[in-house]
Amino acid sequence: MRDVAVVSFAQAPNLRADRERNEVEIVMPVVREALDSVGLEQSDIGFTVSGSCDYLTGVPFSFVMALDAVGAWPPIEESHVEMDGAWALYEAWVRLQHGDIDTALIYSFGKTSLTDLDKVMSCQLDPYTLMPLWPGGISLAGLQASAMLAAGTVSEADMAAVASHSREAAQGNPAIPEAEGPADVDELLSRPRVAHPLREHDIAPSTDGAAAIVLVAGDRAAEVCDKPAWISGIDHRVDTHAPGNRDLTTCPSARMAGERAGAGRGGIEVAEVYAPFSHQQLLLASELGLGDGVDINPSGGALAGHTFMVAGLARIGEAARRIHDGTASRVLGHATAGPCLQQNLVCVMEAGR
Amino acid sequence: MAEDPITGIVCPIRLDYTITPGRAQTRFLRGLENGKLLGQRCPATGKVYMPPRGSSPTHGLPTTEEVEVADRGTVTTFCIVNLQFASTVREIPYVCAQILLDGADIPFFFVVQEVDVNEIRMGMRVEAVWKDPSEWGPTLENILFFKPTGEADAPRESYKEHV
Amino acid sequence: MSELCAVTGVGQTHHDAERSDVSMHGLVREAAVRALADAGLEWKDIDAVVVGKAPDQFEGVMMPELMMADALGAVGKPLLRVHTAGSVGGSTGLVAAKLVQGGVHKRVLVVAWEKQSEADASWVLMMKIPFAAPLVAGAGGYFAPYIRAYMERSGAPKDTGIKVAVKDRLNALKNPYAHLKMPDITEEMVADSLMLWDPIRYLETCPSSDGACALVLTAEDALGSCENPAWVVSTAMRSEPTMFAGRDGVNPQAGIDCAAELYRKGGITDPRRQIDVAEIYVPFSWFEPMWMENLGFAEQGEGWKMTMSGATALDGDMPINASGGVLSTNPIGASGLLRFAEAALQVRGMAGEHQVDGAKLAMGHAYGGGSQYFAMWLVSSDKP
Numbered sequence: 001m002r003d004v005a006v007v008s009f010a011q012a013p014n015l016r017a018d019r020e021r022n023e024v025e026i027v028m029p030v031v032r033e034a035l036d037s038v039g040l041e042q043s044d045i046g047f048t049v050s051g052s053c054d055y056l057t058g059v060p061f062s063f064v065m066a067l068d069a070v071g072a073w074p075p076i077e078e079s080h081v082e083m084d085g086a087w088a089l090y091e092a093w094v095r096l097q098h099g100d101i102d103t104a105l106i107y108s109f110g111k112t113s114l115t116d117l118d119k120v121m122s123c124q125l126d127p128y129t130l131m132p133l134w135p136g137g138i139s140l141a142g143l144q145a146s147a148m149l150a151a152g153t154v155s156e157a158d159m160a161a162v163a164s165h166s167r168e169a170a171q172g173n174p175a176i177p178e179a180e181g182p183a184d185v186d187e188l189l190s191r192p193r194v195a196h197p198l199r200e201h202d203i204a205p206s207t208d209g210a211a212a213i214v215l216v217a218g219d220r221a222a223e224v225c226d227k228p229a230w231i232s233g234i235d236h237r238v239d240t241h242a243p244g245n246r247d248l249t250t251c252p253s254a255r256m257a258g259e260r261a262g263a264g265r266g267g268i269e270v271a272e273v274y275a276p277f278s279h280q281q282l283l284l285a286s287e288l289g290l291g292d293g294v295d296i297n298p299s300g301g302a303l304a305g306h307t308f309m310v311a312g313l314a315r316i317g318e319a320a321r322r323i324h325d326g327t328a329s330r331v332l333g334h335a336t337a338g339p340c341l342q343q344n345l346v347c348v349m350e351a352g353r
Numbered sequence: 354m355a356e357d358p359i360t361g362i363v364c365p366i367r368l369d370y371t372i373t374p375g376r377a378q379t380r381f382l383r384g385l386e387n388g389k390l391l392g393q394r395c396p397a398t399g400k401v402y403m404p405p406r407g408s409s410p411t412h413g414l415p416t417t418e419e420v421e422v423a424d425r426g427t428v429t430t431f432c433i434v435n436l437q438f439a440s441t442v443r444e445i446p447y448v449c450a451q452i453l454l455d456g457a458d459i460p461f462f463f464v465v466q467e468v469d470v471n472e473i474r475m476g477m478r479v480e481a482v483w484k485d486p487s488e489w490g491p492t493l494e495n496i497l498f499f500k501p502t503g504e505a506d507a508p509r510e511s512y513k514e515h516v
Numbered sequence: 517m518s519e520l521c522a523v524t525g526v527g528q529t530h531h532d533a534e535r536s537d538v539s540m541h542g543l544v545r546e547a548a549v550r551a552l553a554d555a556g557l558e559w560k561d562i563d564a565v566v567v568g569k570a571p572d573q574f575e576g577v578m579m580p581e582l583m584m585a586d587a588l589g590a591v592g593k594p595l596l597r598v599h600t601a602g603s604v605g606g607s608t609g610l611v612a613a614k615l616v617q618g619g620v621h622k623r624v625l626v627v628a629w630e631k632q633s634e635a636d637a638s639w640v641l642m643m644k645i646p647f648a649a650p651l652v653a654g655a656g657g658y659f660a661p662y663i664r665a666y667m668e669r670s671g672a673p674k675d676t677g678i679k680v681a682v683k684d685r686l687n688a689l690k691n692p693y694a695h696l697k698m699p700d701i702t703e704e705m706v707a708d709s710l711m712l713w714d715p716i717r718y719l720e721t722c723p724s725s726d727g728a729c730a731l732v733l734t735a736e737d738a739l740g741s742c743e744n745p746a747w748v749v750s751t752a753m754r755s756e757p758t759m760f761a762g763r764d765g766v767n768p769q770a771g772i773d774c775a776a777e778l779y780r781k782g783g784i785t786d787p788r789r790q791i792d793v794a795e796i797y798v799p800f801s802w803f804e805p806m807w808m809e810n811l812g813f814a815e816q817g818e819g820w821k822m823t824m825s826g827a828t829a830l831d832g833d834m835p836i837n838a839s840g841g842v843l844s845t846n847p848i849g850a851s852g853l854l855r856f857a858e859a860a861l862q863v864r865g866m867a868g869e870h871q872v873d874g875a876k877l878a879m880g881h882a883y884g885g886g887s888q889y890f891a892m893w894l895v896s897s898d899k900p
Contacts, residue, residue, distance in 0.1 A: 001619065022375030024408050028415060042413060054599075055578040058370035060571030060640050061601050064885050068406055068757055071413030075770035078755035078889075079607055082572065082579055082599040091596065091611060097618030098518050115370045123366060123578040128539070131577070132364045238595040241583045256592065338582040343595065360536035361634075366576055372646050382647055400761035410757030430668075432660030433714035434653050446714070449653045451661050458761035462658075470714075475668065492647050514762055516665040 003353050004096045005221040005228030008214045009317030009324075010034040013177050014207035014305030017113035023057065026210045027069035027109050034105070034212035038224040042071045045214075046101025048078040049092050051085035051108035053309050055120050066109060077101075084108065084274075085313030086335030086345050089213060093234055096217045104215040110309035112206035117308055125339060126242060137276075137339065138203055142195045144248040144340045145279040149197055151249045153286070156197065159278040160188040163201035163303060166278075170300025175314075179304045180205075204276040204306035211307075211314045229320035229331070229349040233261035236335075236345035243340050251287045254334070254344035258288040261346040263332055268348070270295045270322045272315035273334040276306045280341055284334060288346065298322075312336065316347050323351050377407030377416060382491035384419075388483060392457050394418040403457035404493065422456035424496075425480035427507040429453050429460045429515045433470045448473050452499060453515045460515050467500035475516075476506035521616040522745035523860040523895060525555025525732030531695040531845045534633040535726035540580060541587035544629050544728050547850075548588065551625065551730035556741045559589040562732075563621035568598040568608025568628040569849030576635040588627060602797070602884025603753075604628065605729065605852025606891030609880070610751050612733050613893070617748070622738040628853035629728035656713035656721060656800065658886065662765045663802040664715055669766065670805070672820035677801035678706045679823050681720045681843060684798070687830055688840025690869035695725045695845040720801040720843075727847030729854045736899075746860035746895040749877075750782030753891045765887055771810040774890040778879075779812070782894045787879075788813045791894070793835045793862045793872040794879040795855035799842045804828060808836075811881070830870065838862065838870040852882025856893055863897040 010033035012026050035041060042048075048070060052063045063080045072078060081087050085108025092104035121137030122130075148154045163183075170179035180201070188201045195203070221228040237253035237260075240246055258264060271290050275281035281303065285296055297303070299318040302311040312335020322328035329351040337343040374382060377393060381404055384391035393405035393416035401420045402409070409416055431450035448470060451460035465479055479499040489495045527550025529535065535543055544567075552558065565588050567581040581588060581597050588595065600607040605628040612626040666672070685701045688694035701719070709719040739745055754774035756763075775787075784790050796811070798804045808819030813834060822828050828836040837843070839858040842851050859878035861867040867875075876897045883890050 019373055020376055022373050022378065022407065024406065025375045025377065025415070028408055028413060031413065053578065054571045054573060055368075058368065058372070059645060060573050061885065063599070064601060064758055064888075065406070067755065068408045068410040069413055071409070071411060072755050072757050073411035073760065075754040075756040075773045077753055079598065079611065079753065080600050082597050087596060091614075094611075094614050094618045094620055097620065098614070100518075111373070114372065115368055119368060120578065123368075123572075123576070124582060126583045127364055127575075127577050128362060130583075131366075132362075236594050237592060238582070238585050238590050240591050241585050252592070337579070342582055342585070358537075364576070374647050378647065395761070398761065402761065410760045430661035430665045432653070432657055432664065432716070433711070434657055435710060435714065436654065436656070436712045449657050449661070459759060459763075462653075475664075516669075516766070 002097050002099060002217050003230055004093050004215055004217045005230045006213055006316065006320035006349060007216045007221055007225035007228050008034045008037045009320055011175050011211040011314050011317060012209045013175055014209040014307050016178055016205060016207055018208040023066050023109050023111055024069045027066055027107055030210045030212045031069055031107055034214050038214055040103065040214065040224065045103050045105045046077065047092055047095045047104040048076050049080065049088040049106055051081050051083050051088040051309055053082060055123055056110055056112065056114065056308060058114060084309050084335050084337055085211060086316055087236065089313060089316060090234060090236060090345060092215050093231060096215060102217045102220045105212065106313065107210065107212040108310045108313050109210035110307045111208045112308050113208050117206045138195050138198065140243055140339045141277040142198045143243060145197050145277065147248045148279050148283065153249055154279050154282045156189060157185055158282055159202055160185040162278040162281045163188055166297060166300050166303040169298050170304035173300050176300050176305040179300060202278040204303045207305040207307045209307035209310050211310045211317055213313060213317050227324050227326055227351060229323040230353050231347060232350045233348040235260035238343040241342060248340055251283055251341045251344065254284055254341060255287040257344050257346040261348045263346055263348055264289045267330045268294050268332050269328040269330055270298060270319055271332040272297055272299060272301065272319040274302050274312045274315045274336045276302050278303060312345065320349055323349055375407050377405055380419060381405050385493060385495050386489055386491050388486060388489060390422050390424055390454065391419045392422045394420050400458035401456060402459055403454055403461055420456065422454045425478065425502060426452045426454035427512050428475060428477040428479055429512045430475055431473055446470050452479060453512050464498045465500065466498040476509060478502045478504040478507060518617050519619050520736040520900065521613050521733055521748045522739060523731055524734045524739060524742035524745050525551040525557065526857045526861055527551030527554060527730040528693050528854060528857060529727045530693050531725040531727035531847055533723065533725060535631065540575060540631050540634065541584050543631055543726065544584060544627050545587055547728035547730040548625060548627055551732050555732035557623065557732060561623055562589060562625045563623050564594040564615060565590040565625045565627065566596045566598065566608055566612040568604040568853065569630055570601065570604055571640060573640040574630060574632050574635055600884060600889050602848060603852050603882040603889040603891045604884065605850050605854065606856055606880065606882030607753060609731060609853050609856040609893065610753055610891055613748050613751055616733050616735050622735045624733045626731040626733060626853065627728060628850040630847040630849040631726045632724050633726050656716050659800055660713040660716050663800065666766045666802060666806050667715065670817040670820055672805060673824060675703065676805055676820040676823050677720050678703050680801035680804040681706045683829055684837050684841045684843040687838055687870055688844035691839045694840045695723050716800050722799040722842045722846040725845055725847040727845065727850050729850040729857050731853065731857055744864040746863045747899050748893055749896045749900045750778050750894040752778040756888050758886045758888055766806060767810050768887045770888055771883065771890050774892055775811045778892045778894060787811065788834050790877060791879050792875040792877050793838055794881065795839060795841065795858040796836055796881045797842055797852060797855055797883050798837060799846065801843060804836060835872050838867065838872055852891060855882055856880035860895050863895050
């Protein structure tokens with residue numbers, strides 16, 4: 001495959017409710033920053049692609065307005081997926097394999113404060129048997145956590161440790177200005193359950209935000225970026241839908257995507273995994289073969305601030321940033337979609353080509 | 354013999370949304386509260402957008418300069434609607450027109466009334482009919498419709514770039 | 517690196533206003549199973565699935581491909597979901613083609629669909645947004661002023677749109693899958709139909725359909741038993757903002773640029789002479805002459821002459837929408853892929869009664885949004 005690298009990443013602060021700015025106003029500066037940091041203009045970009053969700057904005061074709069943030073004139077080659085921006089990045093990576101263009105801009109946005117995200121997540125379910133029950137994303141995740149606890153693959157203390165680490169890490173991340181304060185495991189375990197067995201700290205707070213990434217192929221990547229994060233493997237897979245038909249203590253699609261992306265070859269120093277619930281980080285770490293030596297979610301992760309449709313793209317960006325700043329040489333970014341980790345994408349990046 | 358198939362079930366969905374107009378649109382809506390139509394200028398091209406969308410769509414830049422435009426303008430093109438929509442109580446037929454307001458560089462879509470549908474034409478001059486000021490809020494609904502001004506038609510040259 | 521890619525399987529559903537005989541799952545499988553059978557493949561042979569459809573509110577399920585992962589044969593495989601407004605069917609085909617051309621996969625299943633009868637599409641399209649102008653006119657209300665502007669610019673005869681409406685419905689009679697079947701249609705009938713959005717009459721508008729379309733795209737070394745592949749010789753996509761000062765909504769620059777790139781990559785210098793048949797996205801009859809000009813089949817202001825002279829008829833020199841087109845069948849999310857699929861059927865010699873004799877090079881075209889999103893491809897019976 002052609003060598004393609006993440007050369008820049010920008011994100012808006014993940015805010016519980018950005019009541020001042022609309023989607024275009026959140027996206028515009030993020031796209032500008034991603035381009036400026038590598039000295040590119042929109043006119044230098046060969047392919048532009050975005051990810052967003054009409055159910056989140058409440059209006060059909062919401063990505064059409066967002067295009068105003070880019071400056072699509074003269075007309076541009078552009079596409080959109082109704083998926084997290086991580087899959088938009090995948091589409092861009094595929095597009096760059098052709099060799100006729102060298103640059104791609106990816107962006108995604110999500111404004112969860114407009115509505116009730118948990119209720120929206122019910123609209124993603126089978127409309128004949130599940131949606132009419134309105135279980136919501138949190139209750140389904142609770143079922144998964146219960147299954148994992150019953151199987152003994154995790155403990156509530158393990159889950160609290162994930163949350164404690166996330167809160168601690170997020171203190172140092174300017175993109176999560178409203179992170180919950182640090183708390184140790186015992187303190188977190190003393191708090192009440194909100195959706196059995198989940199406590200508040202097990203559930204990511206929903207946030208508003210946007211992210212953008214620039215991909216550059218071949219030698220041009222090194223011209224615009226001192227330390228490009230070369231994509232050495234990227235893959236995504238989907239599992240069956242109905243949570244009742246799955247062994248929720250496993251995640252075959254994450255395992256398969258990880259294997260195909262080369263996660264299992266070892267040497268991963270930093271992994272950013274998209275886990276909006278604490279137990280899901282533990283499950284993903286297991287399925288992706290991330291051992292004790294791997295620094296997982298040093299950004300605080302989605303558990304500290306969950307911008308739906310953006311969190312996956314931001315995980316890839318946060319992981320790439322560790323290569324850009326020279327603190328790691330092999331990293332992993334992960335994205336998920338669907339109830340209980342139904343769909344998963346893994347992107348492994350390295351400092352060398 | 355097979356039972357009658359079930360061909361559908363009804364699953365009512367209700368989702369409530371709180372839409373955020375954004376900073377730029379807020380300035381436009383505040384103008385409307387005071388009966389003013391505030392366009393915004395593209396910093397790159399100088400073109401005045403009405404209604405403003407907060408960014409220059411051609412350049413992806415924020416539009417920060419307000420420009421008041423007139424509440425009258427020229428019909429650049431139009432259609433006559435003969436279809437009753439469940440969600441509207443408007444009497445058919447009615448006219449929807451692209452109207453280039455004086456001072457703006459982009460036409461916007463609005464209803465034209467108090468005109469015989471056989472009289473509406475490209476180049477016709479029209480003006481806004483506002484609700485009573487006591488009913489004004491931060492919404493374009495402050496304008497009920499546009500109606501002909503009775504002025505001579507605008508020459509085609511004056512609007513042909515906007516059709 | 518750019519691998520060759522060919523269409524080796526084409527499938528579509530019977531399209532109708534309401535396909536209450538099938539679930540959403542059943543609808544997509546009806547098309548997919550036909551495409552797989554045509555390609556001589558089984559579900560297990562497919563490497564990846566790419567799905568396209570218009571807004572999820574049309575069916576009331578968010579990202580419905582996830583709940584249909586099994587029905588789509590996607591479990592354990594990559595599943596992508598494209599959404600680019602009305603052009604989505606075309607864009608979906610292009611995303612899948614890139615997967616093959618980029619050397620990522622050997623066999624990709626593409627499915628585009630819409631089942632508008634599951635929810636209330638007109639409610640979706642006319643949702644009241646706070647602060648906005650109190651305007652309710654529907655899609656026709658948006659496009660009618662541009663059609664009026666075209667009529668004024670070109671001086672086209674007033675019955676140009678009527679001719680298109682009759683031609684496409686008569687073509688649809690030769691397409692067993694088409695939604696509208698109007699054997700008795702006449703120009704008088706179209707002329708007398710209700711003027712919905714003056715200048716657009718009822719019979720000059722597309723229907724609203726339930727339906728799906730599927731393609732199997734394969735790499736050169738994975739053709740299997742297929743003896744008549746449709747080779748993808750060129751692809752292009754372009755977008756421009758919905759509205760901006762000086763925008764030409766009648767002859768959008770994005771369409772001009774998209775066609776120019778398509779022709780450049782495909783070695784086309786005289787599209788009307790070189791391309792044998794084209795499936796063009798015409799949801800309102802007047803878009804046929806408008807797109808003829810936008811796509812360079814006719815000089816500016818002269819697209820209507822092709823319609824009026826019969827050049828765009830099935831037996832004309834540049835047949836447009838031999839299948840009956842969007843005017844006869846419109847499952848929104850699938851409409852673009854149907855254009856791409858019908859182009860492939862023509863160069864494979866598999867279009868049945870609406871086959872254009874000897875078609876070797878065909879064009880598929882889709883557009884969406886406010887005439888701002890474009891996706892196109894050229895397929896050929898000859899290997900590039």
